[in-house]
Amino acid sequence: MDKKEEILKTALKLFVEFGFHATPTSKIAKEAGIANGTLFHYYKTKDELILALYAHTKSRLTEYMYANASKDESLELVFKSIYTNTIEWAQENKAEFYFIQQFSTSPFYGLISPEEITKQAKPHLDFLQAGIKAAVLKPLPVDMLYTLINSHIAGINQYLSSEEFSTPKQKKIINESFQLLWDMIT
Amino acid sequence: MDKKEEILKTALKLFVEFGFHATPTSKIAKEAGIANGTLFHYYKTKDELILALYAHTKSRLTEYMYANASKDESLELVFKSIYTNTIEWAQENKAEFYFIQQFSTSPFYGLISPEEITKQAKPHLDFLQAGIKAAVLKPLPVDMLYTLINSHIAGINQYLSSEEFSTPKQKKIINESFQLLWDMIT
DNA sequence: ATATTTGTAGACTGATTAGTCAATCATTGT
DNA sequence: ACAATGATTGACTAATCAGTCTACAAATAT
Numbered sequence A, B: 001m002d003k004k005e006e007i008l009k010t011a012l013k014l015f016v017e018f019g020f021h022a023t024p025t026s027k028i029a030k031e032a033g034i035a036n037g038t039l040f041h042y043y044k045t046k047d048e049l050i051l052a053l054y055a056h057t058k059s060r061l062t063e064y065m066y067a068n069a070s071k072d073e074s075l076e077l078v079f080k081s082i083y084t085n086t087i088e089w090a091q092e093n094k095a096e097f098y099f100i101q102q103f104s105t106s107p108f109y110g111l112i113s114p115e116e117i118t119k120q121a122k123p124h125l126d127f128l129q130a131g132i133k134a135a136v137l138k139p140l141p142v143d144m145l146y147t148l149i150n151s152h153i154a155g156i157n158q159y160l161s162s163e164e165f166s167t168p169k170q171k172k173i174i175n176e177s178f179q180l181l182w183d184m185i186t
Numbered sequence C: 001a002t003a004t005t006t007g008t009a010g011a012c013t014g015a016t017t018a019g020t021c022a023a024t025c026a027t028t029g030t
Numbered sequence D: 001a002c003a004a005t006g007a008t009t010g011a012c013t014a015a016t017c018a019g020t021c022t023a024c025a026a027a028t029a030t
Helices: A004-019 A026-033 A036-042 A044-065 A075-092 A094-104 A107-111 A114-131 A142-162 A166-184 B001-018 B025-032 B036-042 B046-065 B075-092 B094-104 B107-111 B116-134 B142-162 B165-186
Strands: none
Touching: A004 A026, A004 A036, A004 A044, A004 A094, A026 A036, A026 A044, A026 B116, A036 B165, A044 A075, A044 A094, A044 A107, A044 B075, A075 A094, A075 A142, A075 A166, A075 B046, A094 A142, A114 A142, A142 A166, A142 B107, A142 B142, A142 B165, A166 B142, A166 B165, B001 B025, B001 B036, B001 B046, B001 B094, B025 B036, B025 B046, B046 B075, B046 B094, B046 B107, B075 B094, B075 B116, B075 B142, B094 B107, B094 B142, B116 B142, B142 B165
């Protein structure tokens, strides 16, 4: 049993349910079935725990995003694969995805260095830049393109989470919304 | 001097800067130049203050959104006016807009009743529904359309906030991004 | 004028918080 | 076997927090 993982898992659940302001470290420790001191053995401060949780969750998402993306395919297919993967991950890991958004829209996000943020975005921006260069994507500023795509995904995810859709219906929405996005940026 | 307003103004500033978890009511009172008890005279609990701040800020945005929207214009022009107004307000009231997002992506949002949320969205959804009926907008589910538009606006606002653009450049971005959105939904 | 309500203050409290600490327990390497 | 290092505990603390209380001031009503 990996206590470090257990702490992250529990913290995620509680932060999403009650927010940062209303989940004391004591509650996390209790719910995780460990002693108070153990939590602070692994994470020096509450802030450090929150930052670690973000990094961990974000990297899990990033990993999944690029899964099965064979580079032989056309740019559209690769892009669609990333798009679909992202939304599928978000739907299968709703708390995780919600946490990423919660964190990003909180002052905690400011604790991450600009370099780290740039580094995170780099591969995505490069990918988009290549698409522009190949004259597949519209020659918009890459940052703008990137933000627009992210927002679109966040929106569709929110829509999918707002109701209970059957799996085929969900797939249909993902396909259709991808087409809307693709038409917008190409 | 309206102390109630002063409290809201100060709370907004501190919540945006430090987050809910790290801005005690004592700090708000101190910074607002009033006594601790006075804050609780106007707002029974911290939660009530937070909810009031959200309602107040949200209604200020909504009011501004529909400003100068003469109903004689074409649907496209009315829609563009709403789009432009929203982004302009967001740019001129960055802290306020950020707070709305921060609140919406936090467990506090769950404290607002579904009826209230539906009521808030109603006019927007009706507007979009009319656009679909008039065969101007694509026959997509209104909820999806609504979420897509909101996300698009949030994205463009984020992009505009990420750098320092000159006013004309900013206007150009707003116009171009509107066209992208409009082409996507019509 | 007097009574009643409303606004304002700030000291105070009981509960809670993040984080510490000294003491065991488990694991590993030698 | 036996150090030595790391993991785990939970009682503890100092600080902080949301919210209360009493007192008084200002405004408003009668």
